[in-house]
Amino acid sequence: MLAAVMTGFGQELSHTTVEDPRLQGPEDVIVRVEATGVCGSDLHIRSGSLQNVLGRPDFPYVLGHETVGTVVEIGAGVSAIKVGDAVALHPLITCGICQDCRAGRDMYCADALFPGVDQRTSGGFAEFVRTGVRSCVKLPKELSPMDFVAATDAWLTAYHAVKRVLPFIRPGFTVVVIGLGGVGQFALQCLSALSSVNLVAADISGDRLSDARQLGVSDTVLVSSDRPIDSWNGRLGSVDLVFDCVGATSSLESGLALLRRGGMLSIVGAGGDLNLSSVAATGREITVMGNYVGHYEDLLELVELIRSGAVTSSHVAYPLSQAEQAMQDLSSGRLSGRAVLVP
C-alpha cells in the first residue's frame, strides 16, 4: 500500500510503498483509511524532540493517530463490527483486561499500543491501518466519516477536559478559554453545548476573537504578546475556571493569576512550565488539572455530540501524497481548521 513514511528524525515524509498491514490476533481489525488528521505531536515526533520519551523506531515509521475509515477485514473473535462499517478509531489499542480498562479509564492502560505514536505500531498516514475491535466506534450514517476525523484525538482532548469540569461549573460561573486554535474553539463549542456559563475567550489574534463570538462567548480578551498578564486587568482573581489551550509558561501564569479562591486551571495545551507556589495553591485553594486525550467512552459521547449537531467540526483536506505539505502548513501556523490526509 501507499503511505507517507518517516525515514529519519528531521527528514521529510516520503510518499512510498510499504507492506500492507495484516491481522495478527483474533480481535484485530484492518481499516481502509478515509482520512487521518495531522497533529502537532506529529511534528514533534518527526523532529525527534520526543525521542527521550518515546524512543527511536526502526525507520521507516508510519505516523498518524487520528483516523476514520472503513472496516475491510476482521479477526476471528470480532463480532461487534463487520466488514463495510464506517468507524472512528480511538487512538489507543488497549488491553481490555487491566483494572483501568475494566473501569472505563482506557487512557491509563499500561499495556496499550499507540499507533503512529509509540514508535513500533504503524499509524494512519497510509491506505490501510491495523487496529483492534476495542478501538473502533461505529459512525452514524447521517454524517460523513470526515466529520469525525479530529474527534479521535484533538477534539477528544477538548471534550474530555470539558467533561471533567462539568461537575464544578454552574450558571453564573465565569470560564476563560485561553488560545483559540482548533482545540480551544472546540472546547468553547463543548462548553456552550453542555453548560451555561459566562464564557470569556482570549487569544493574541483579534480575528480569532471575532470568530469566537459565534461560539457562545460573552466576552473576549486580546492578549498582548509583550506583557500577557497585563491583558487581564480587572479580571485577576475573579475567574472560576480557566482552560489553557496554549500551555505556554506565560498562559499558565495568567491562568493561575485569574483564578478566584477555589478556582481551577485545566491544562489542555502543553509546552511551558508553571511555577506553582504552595502558599498560593493552599491559601487560594487552587486545583490544577492536566488532561490526556480521552477515554473510549468519551469518544462514544463525542461522536454523539457531533452527530446531533450540538458541535461541528471542519477540516482542510490534503491528498496523502502531500503529507509533507500538510506538515509544513501546520508547522507554519498557516492553517485554519484541522489538516487531514486523504489516501
Place this chain on the structure above:
Amino acid sequence: MLAAVMTGFGQELSHTTVEDPRLQGPEDVIVRVEATGVCGSDLHIRSGSLQNVLGRPDFPYVLGHETVGTVVEIGAGVSAIKVGDAVALHPLITCGICQDCRAGRDMYCADALFPGVDQRTSGGFAEFVRTGVRSCVKLPKELSPMDFVAATDAWLTAYHAVKRVLPFIRPGFTVVVIGLGGVGQFALQCLSALSSVNLVAADISGDRLSDARQLGVSDTVLVSSDRPIDSWNGRLGSVDLVFDCVGATSSLESGLALLRRGGMLSIVGAGGDLNLSSVAATGREITVMGNYVGHYEDLLELVELIRSGAVTSSHVAYPLSQAEQAMQDLSSGRLSGRAVLVP
C-alpha cells in the same frame, strides 16, 4: 394594603384591605409586590385538601409563594440589599444556622417559614409582603422582574430536578419528559441548555407536542388516555432517564416501565402512587428520585440561566383584583403560560 385573601376553605378569594406587613426582626425585608404567580398548590390549599399536612390558618389568610418585587424597607441587620432593589423571593425564609442551611440545602431547613403556604405567614397575593434578606435574590437589570416570577417556584422545581440528574446523563443517553405543562416545558428547556441528550417529549395533547419541537426535542410520544402504557411500544426498557412532570399513577407506571437497567425516574409532578416492586427495583437497578422545589443556590443559578437567555419564561398577567378569576382559569386548564397577579 390591598390583598386577595382566603376567608375559608373552598371560599372564593376576596379582594380587600388588610394590614400592611411590618419589619419584625433585624433581617426582615418588606417588598412591594410586582407580581406573584398562581400555582396548583394554591388551589389545593384553598380547597382544604392539604389541611392534614399544613393545618388550618386563622382566616383571613394571604396565599402566594412565587413573588418578585421591589425592596421598600429593610431591617437594621440588612446590608446585602437596599431599598429600591428588584428582587426575586426564594419561597422559604430559612434559619441560616442549622446544618442544612449552612451546607446549602435550604429546602431541608426544619425551622423555615413558607409564606403563603404554611398557614401562618402571609404570602404574595398582596401589595406588600414581608420576607427575609436570606430569601432575596437581586435581579439583573437586563430583564423585567416579570421574567423571573415563575422562577421562584415552578421553574425552580424543574431546574432543581434537572440539575440533580446532570451527573448521570451524557451525550447519547435518552431522556423522556412526560407532561408538557409549564414545568415540563421548562424542564425541556433546562435539559437543552445544560446537556446534549436524545430528548423525547410525551403528552396527551398533540398541540403541546408540536410546540415542544421548538425546545430541542428529537422525538415525541402521544400518550393515549385509555391505555397509556401502550403508547410506548418499542421504547419500554430502553430509556436512561424519565422526568415525570405529571405524577399520576399511570405516568409513574409508564415511567418505571420505560427504564433500562440502571435507569432513573425523576418525579417532579405529584398526585398518584407508584407501586414499586423490590424485585424489579433491584433486578433492574432502578433509582427513583422525588424533587422538592429548589435550594437558594439553585435559584441564583436559575436567575442567571434566564438572564443569559439560555431559557425563557412566559406568563399571563391578571390584576390582583382578578385573583379569583386566575385561580379558576388555572383550575380549568384553560391557561397556556403561568398566571401571575399584578397588584
Place this chain on the structure above:
Amino acid sequence: MLAAVMTGFGQELSHTTVEDPRLQGPEDVIVRVEATGVCGSDLHIRSGSLQNVLGRPDFPYVLGHETVGTVVEIGAGVSAIKVGDAVALHPLITCGICQDCRAGRDMYCADALFPGVDQRTSGGFAEFVRTGVRSCVKLPKELSPMDFVAATDAWLTAYHAVKRVLPFIRPGFTVVVIGLGGVGQFALQCLSALSSVNLVAADISGDRLSDARQLGVSDTVLVSSDRPIDSWNGRLGSVDLVFDCVGATSSLESGLALLRRGGMLSIVGAGGDLNLSSVAATGREITVMGNYVGHYEDLLELVELIRSGAVTSSHVAYPLSQAEQAMQDLSSGRLSGRAVLVP
C-alpha cells in the same frame, strides 16, 4: 465430572456425573471449583418461581453463581491469568465491547451470560466450570480462596450498595440497616470500614442484634413482627439513609417512613412491594435506589477490602455430594454463615 444437578423444577438436586466443560472460545477459561456458595436465588430457581423471568432450561441444569477455584485451562487469547492461578469469578460473563462494558458498568451488559442462573450456562455446583478471562479476579495469596466465595455475589451486592451511597453520607449522619442476615451484616462491616456514621441495626432477632454490636453499630432496634412500624418510635422522619436488606413490604414501608427530608432508601433485599406516594416522594425529596449485584471493578475492590482485613467473611462448608442438604438448611433458616459447596 461430578455435579449437583437440577433435574426438574421442585426436584431434589442429584449428585451425579455430567460432561466436563470445554473451552469454546479464545477467551474461555476452565476453573477447578474450590467452593461455590449456595444462594437464596438458587432456591427460587429450583422451585420454578423465576421461570417467567429466566425461562426453562433443558434439564439437567447445573446451578451455582458464587464460585472460587483454580485455573486449569485457558483459551488461546488469554494472557492475563495462567494455569494454577487462584481466582474468584465475577457472576457474569460480559461481552467487553458494549458501551456499558467499556465504561465499567458490567452488570448492565445486555449480552452477558449468567452461569448457574440464565438456564443455559452451567454454574459452579460441580468439579469444574467454564468461564471467561474477563470474569476472573486473581486472588491474593495471603488468604484462602474460601475467604472470597461469598464476595463473588452476596457480599458483592452489599459492597456495591454501600459504595453507591458513600458520596451522600458523612460523619454525623444516621444510617439504618434493616435485616442482619449475611448481607446485612456484611453491609454493616462495609459501612464501618468506609465511613463514620451513626449506624443503627434492626432485626426481628435479639440474638442477631447482640452480634451486630461487634460490627460498629451504635444502636439497635428490635423489630416487632406484629406491628413493625411501631418499633421505630421516635426515629420516624429522622434518618438519612436506610439499607433494606430484607425487602419485605413491611420493611420497605418502615424504611420509607424513617427517612428525613432528602433521605435515601437503598433496597438490597427483594420480595415485597413498596407503595410510593408521589406526594411524599416529592414533598420529602426521597430517593429510592435498587441494587443489582456489583460491577467487575466492585469485585476487585471488595477482594482488596477482604485481603486487607477491613472486613471478614465466614462460611459453613458442605461436600458437593450434600448440596441438597445445604439447600434445605438454607431454606429452613437454620444457617448462620454462608453455605458453600466443596467438590
Place this chain on the structure above:
Amino acid sequence: MLAAVMTGFGQELSHTTVEDPRLQGPEDVIVRVEATGVCGSDLHIRSGSLQNVLGRPDFPYVLGHETVGTVVEIGAGVSAIKVGDAVALHPLITCGICQDCRAGRDMYCADALFPGVDQRTSGGFAEFVRTGVRSCVKLPKELSPMDFVAATDAWLTAYHAVKRVLPFIRPGFTVVVIGLGGVGQFALQCLSALSSVNLVAADISGDRLSDARQLGVSDTVLVSSDRPIDSWNGRLGSVDLVFDCVGATSSLESGLALLRRGGMLSIVGAGGDLNLSSVAATGREITVMGNYVGHYEDLLELVELIRSGAVTSSHVAYPLSQAEQAMQDLSSGRLSGRAVLVP
C-alpha cells in the same frame, strides 16, 4: 482581661491586660476561652513575614485562631446557642449572605473576618474572644472541649483535604502521606476512618514512622534529607494519591514524581514551590489540589468524627502566661502534639 499580645513584628508576646471584647452586632457572641491552639502561622504572623499579604495591625494585636470555650454573652439575634454552651469556633466569621456562604463554601466568603489572623480582629490568645453565632459549633458533652481545640484549624485542614479526595480513592489504591507532624498524623487517622486504601507514610524521622504504624499504615518510607527523591526507589510512577503535609519544594517534587497516570497531589502543607511541567501534567493526567482550612460543615463533621472516637486528638497545655514559651517550643520543633494555651 488578660491576653498574650503581639506588640510588634519580631517582638516577644506580652502577657498583659487588654480591654474586654464587647458585643457589636445582634449575631455576636462572647466566648470565655478554654483553650486556643498555637499554630505555625502564628509564628509567621509574629515575624512579619506575612505582612505583604495581611497588612500591618495597630499594635497591640491578639493572635489565636484555634479556639474552644464557653458562651458567656449573646447578641439579640442569637437563638441557636445560649449562654453556658461549650463551643468550638470555626476560624472565620463569615457574612452568611454571599453565594459561597449560601452554598456551604464558607472559606471562600470574601467578606469574612479572620480573628487572630486578619490583623484587625482580635483572636483567642486571651481570656475572652468575640465571635459570631455562625462560627460556633456546639460541642458534645461526652468529651472535654480540650479534645476539639486543634479541630478548629489544623485538624480541620487535614479532614477537609481528605474529604475532598474520598470520591477518587478506592480499596486497593495506594495513598502516600508525606510528613508526619500533627497534620500528617491526623490525615492518616482520617484516611483510616473513612477509606480502606494502602496507606504509606513518609518522613525524615524514623521515630515518627514507628509511631505511624499505629495509625493504619501498611508501609513506611524514611526520606533522606540529602537526596529525597532517591528515597522512593521502586515507587515512582505508581502511586494514586499523595498528601504533601510538608509543602517543601523537595517534597512537592517527590509527590509529583510518585504519581501514576491519573494521579493526584493534594497539598496540605505550604512553603516551597512546585515546578509543574505542562507536558508532564497533561501526558500523565496529573491533578494538583491546594487545600485551605475547611468549611463550617467540615467542622461539624469533624466534631462528630472526634466524638465518635473514630479519630483522636492530643495536645500539650501551656498557661496563657507562657504563650511565648509555647511559640518558641513550636518554633524549635521540640513539641510532640499540638500546643494549646489555657487562660
